[in-house]
Amino acid sequence: MVKPLLQTVELTRRFGAFTAVDRVSFTLPAGARHALIGPNGAGKTTFVNLLSGVLAPSSGELHFEGHCITRTPMHLRARMGLSRTYQITSLFPRLTAREQIVFALLERDDLGWSWLSPYAKRRAQYEEAESLLQLVRLTEEGDIPVRSLPYGKQRLLEIALGLAIHPSLLILDEPAAGIPSDQSAELFEVIAGLSRETAILFIEHDMDIVFRFAERITVLVNGGVFCEGTPADIAADADVRRIYLGDAENV
């Protein structure tokens, strides 16, 4: 059997008496295109926070590329190739798009401690940053502080940053949240064009997009896995239709 890229065992997170993520056992192979769906408050973002290390689990285990990373700090998970984006844009407001991509590339290349020569002379990272900016169509806006970029552009940069560290797993938490639907289609075209070296786990509410891009889907309800399957399985599942798809307006 091929070792999974990511595996969780009974992963649980409680906030006081409330269980936000409830004994989730989940596996993801390398190169996957996997959607995580579920109503608002189902625990999707909390699950992503457990995977990326923003939160520590209350119980359960987490394995990445065969290593137990349940207690591994966030920055080391990133260095192992686990990358994520945020549902609420999380950028470096006063740095330019180019600067923050170069920063991410320098970290990936183990140069973050170098303190004697200027970063502006790092040709390799600047060239790679340029191609990432091209990928997300931000070359024109590459040199202004990102706090003055329109929100849609910030969402694109969010993904470019997540990609910059060459992750083997990229988790996208509602990448299209807060942008108009024509732009979200464009954004998912970019995502669809990404290399299979990167597995993608994404949270998305627009079911058209989910069915188009996902190869497998996990439905999370009340913190637990409700069901998992191919898009065809999920679309045909009467229970999912009842509790989730039929109710798609208020999620």
Added chain:
Amino acid sequence: MKAALIVAGWIAAPVLYMALFPDSLVLASQILLMGLFALSLDLLVGYAGVASLGHAVFFGIGAYGAGLLAANGWGEPLSALVLTMLVAAIFALPVGLLVVRGGSLGRLMITLGIATLVSEAANRASGITGGADGLQGMDVWPLLGLFSYDLQGRTGFVYAWIVLTLGFLAVRSIVASPFGLSLQAIRENPVRAAALGTPVRARLTFAFVLSAALAGAAGAVMAQTTQVVALNSLGVHLSADVLVMLLIGGVGRLYGGLIGAAIFMVVHHWLSDLDPVYWQIWIGLILIGAALAAPDGILGAIEKLRSRKQVAW
């Protein structure tokens, strides 16, 4: 071209100043050293985003370090400078590890607490530090064995200028390095920086140590050129003053600390001459006015004016 002008300015300014104002070199040296002190704080506050109310601890360690060495037979100033910078850095390591664990308010409390502790310790240890009377009896040898400290303060002024210049070059290259970029990223968004692989606390601790070493250098040269060390050189009051200097000039801009220190010191000097009784009240009023009129400091206000002009054209 622009770079050449800046270099020429850095060299010409002290020469011109010495020719024009030969009688106020002592105050000028103090301004330069407070400028270096404020610059060291800028690395921490302006670039790494770590506020401190106890930075004078490291200035004081530099001052007492150099003072104690000179009072106990080690009068050679340059080796004493390097040694005290090392001591400040070593002391800063555990302090930094502690400080960066806190949130922004926690950091203020921790640095404030440490400044209070250290200055009280220095007060109690009067057998070593001279306590409230200050440390006396320093014998600082001539600089490079050649230049002794004249009454006019020429040697001290040039010494301070050179140390400031070196410190400035160091900070400028640090903030332009990959490490410096990571500090700015941490300042902007520490959680995302960690999510991209940055060991946030370790980076901030290193920034803390570097900043402390520079503050120590400012303190050491201050002690060596004035040949006394007063207890207030490591307390909370000086920590607040240097933060104010930096805020007046503008944080995160390298020159802000230098400009702020010059304005702060000159205004202090001038007001305490003009109105020896009420001058502190005037200082308070000026600070409030400055905070309202130029919340991003003088350099921030200039930047704003410039961008407004560009729009108008």
